[in-house]
Amino acid sequence: xxxxxxxxxxxxxxxxxxxxxxxxxxxxxxxxxxxxxxxxxxxxxxxxxxxxxxxxxxxxxxxxxxxxxxxxxxxxxxxxxxxxxxxxxxxxxxxxxxxxxxxxxxxxxxxxxxxxxxxxxxxxxxxxxxxxxxxxxxxxxxxxxxxxxxxxxxxxxxxxxxxxxxxxxxxxxxxxxxxxxxxxxxxxxxxxxxxxxxxxxxx
Amino acid sequence: xxxxxxxxxxxxxxxxxxxxxxxxxxxxxxxxxxxxxxxxxxxxxxxxxxxxxxxxxxxxxxxxxxxxxxxxxxxxxxxxxxxxxxxxxxxxxxxxxxxxxxxxxxxxxxx
Numbered sequence: 001x002x003x004x005x006x007x008x009x010x011x012x013x014x015x016x017x018x019x020x021x022x023x024x025x026x027x028x029x030x031x032x033x034x035x036x037x038x039x040x041x042x043x044x045x046x047x048x049x050x051x052x053x054x055x056x057x058x059x060x061x062x063x064x065x066x067x068x069x070x071x072x073x074x075x076x077x078x079x080x081x082x083x084x085x086x087x088x089x090x091x092x093x094x095x096x097x098x099x100x101x102x103x104x105x106x107x108x109x110x111x112x113x114x115x116x117x118x119x120x121x122x123x124x125x126x127x128x129x130x131x132x133x134x135x136x137x138x139x140x141x142x143x144x145x146x147x148x149x150x151x152x153x154x155x156x157x158x159x160x161x162x163x164x165x166x167x168x169x170x171x172x173x174x175x176x177x178x179x180x181x182x183x184x185x186x187x188x189x190x191x192x193x194x195x196x197x198x199x200x201x202x203x
Numbered sequence: 204x205x206x207x208x209x210x211x212x213x214x215x216x217x218x219x220x221x222x223x224x225x226x227x228x229x230x231x232x233x234x235x236x237x238x239x240x241x242x243x244x245x246x247x248x249x250x251x252x253x254x255x256x257x258x259x260x261x262x263x264x265x266x267x268x269x270x271x272x273x274x275x276x277x278x279x280x281x282x283x284x285x286x287x288x289x290x291x292x293x294x295x296x297x298x299x300x301x302x303x304x305x306x307x308x309x310x311x312x313x314x
Contacts, residue, residue, distance in 0.1 A: 044301035
């Protein structure tokens with residue numbers, strides 16, 4: 001991979017489209033900021049309610065730490081591989097973009113698979129969302145993050161199709177950049193889920 | 204708010220280099236493993252552990268914003284940063300405000 005000059009293939013369009021792309025990304029950034037507020041509210045609800053276990057199991061007894069660490073590592077790695085998607089896109093390497101997108105997608109699917117596994121295990125062992133305020137807020141918080149990741153995966157599929165059909169153009173790069181913001185944002189949210197739900201639960 | 208700026212700065216266009224992504228990746232893995240180790244080995248007292256893992260989460264957040272999101276680079280980045288800072292202020296008020304109010308409510312009902 002040529003890393004000497006990532007901007008070498010970066011052809012500048014006319015200013016009008018350029019400005020529009022910038023506005024698109026800024027608008028998407030603002031959407032992500034409002035999504036932060038959504039997560040802040042769910043985090044606040046979890047922090048307030050997490051001790052109300054209604055006689056049931058607490059965070060300390062429920063979660064398997066090595067399992068959660070694996071999930072975290074997978075999501076961190078997928079964030080890194082998405083970075084490689086953007087680097088390849090700016091170098092006009094369509095095949096590398098598709099390859100890294102695919103690897104990111106697989107890592108995302110494994111993450112969601114592990115989360116579904118954790119949720120079904122908890123439910124089957126009698127720790128469903130209807131058992132206590134703690135479990136309701138836990139499923140809401142982790143589930144909302146999982147739904148975001150799932151929609152990110154659907155979006156990723158759509159973008160793989162677009163890159164296959166149209167190749168790397170200004171438009172597809174702009175769309176890839178939006179998803180990159182979304183994907184890194186989900187990674188950051190997960191860091192706080194990992195810290196506040198799992199690590200603090202295990203203390 | 205005027206976002207029709209005429210300068211053609213690298214607004215989001217600074218997409219980093221391979222080196223910056225690798226540094227970010229290694230740092231974020233390290234910043235995940237250290238708090239995990241502290242918590243699972245019960246190496247420190249409980250208040251210290253809480254303080255440390257929160258500190259590591261905040262550091263991790265900064266690392267990811269700088270090395271992965273690249274929103275703080277380029278000439279037009281001030282709007283991104285302004286939106287981010289405003290969001291963080293609202294977020295902290297929401298979370299710590301809720302904790303404060305609910306703790307007091309709980310205390311007053313129980314005593």
